[in-house]
Amino acid sequence: MALTADTRPLLLDTAFxxxxxxxxxxxxxxxxxxxxxIQTSSIFMVPHGSKTKVxxxxxxxGMSETRIFLDxxxxxxxxxxGLTISRTLHHQT
Numbered sequence: 001m002a003l004t005a006d007t008r009p010l011l012l013d014t015a016f017x018x019x020x021x022x023x024x025x026x027x028x029x030x031x032x033x034x035x036x037x038i039q040t041s042s043i044f045m046v047p048h049g050s051k052t053k054v055x056x057x058x059x060x061x062g063m064s065e066t067r068i069f070l071d072x073x074x075x076x077x078x079x080x081x082g083l084t085i086s087r088t089l090h091h092q093t
Contacts, residue, residue, distance in 0.1 A: 009035070 010030040013022045014083075046054050 005008070009032075012028045012030065014026045014028045016022055020026075
């Protein structure tokens with residue numbers, strides 16, 4: 001299907017493209033040439049006093065660090081191993 005000027009944006013469920021898109025329940029949109037992109041902000045400010053309530057709400061909706069960042073456990077393990085190597089090298093000198 002070719003997108004033309006009178007075609008509405010097409011919403012695609014890309015959650016199963018790969019592990020990252022699945023973890024983030026990703027969606028993508030296709031737009032016509034020359035169509036202005038949707039203006040969004042990827043930064044959200046959460047006041048310090050609301051942090052606990054926002055985290056609880058996100059957890060109730062199924063959002064967690066491991067759901068969004070599948071490789072977070074791997075990153076933590078690599079960091080831990082880096083500390084172990086650093087300590088080992090430090091003790092050898």
